[in-house]
Amino acid sequence: MCRSIKVLREGAVPLSDEEFRAAALQFVRKISGYRKPSRANEHSFETAVDEIATVSSKLLHSLEYRVLKPR
Template identity: 50%
Template sequence: MCRNIRVLHNFEPPATEDEVHAAAVQYVRKVSGTTHPSAANAEAFEAAVAAVAEATRVLLDSLVTKAPPRDREVEAAKAKARAADRYRPR
């Protein structure tokens, strides 16, 4: 998975539309191999982002879990600690 795509399931409050859209953009960028589509491909790129965002929203709304909701600040701290470990000088 792309490092920039974040887990969106089981957070309180639920993932925002901006978070879903950002994940969709990252996915389409990865699959297409481009961060900025040419003018000729911009419409296809945006259509793909919209389709992936819709599919993501449907998935998130359909998932069921018994686990307690995650805290965004706690998850961000964990990610920061992992990054510090990953990029520390050796």
């Protein structure tokens, strides 16, 4: 996959909806090959971005993070 896709999982730092949407947009652009879809494909493109942003948010909010004890 593309190395330039940003990792969102940092644990302690809460992420905004805009950050999830930006990552989803980058992913959809990569897999679809469209930077900006045609009008005929715009609805499908935007729906995919919204759904991926939602499921990504659910995933990261459900993960458990281990807190390392200082030595």
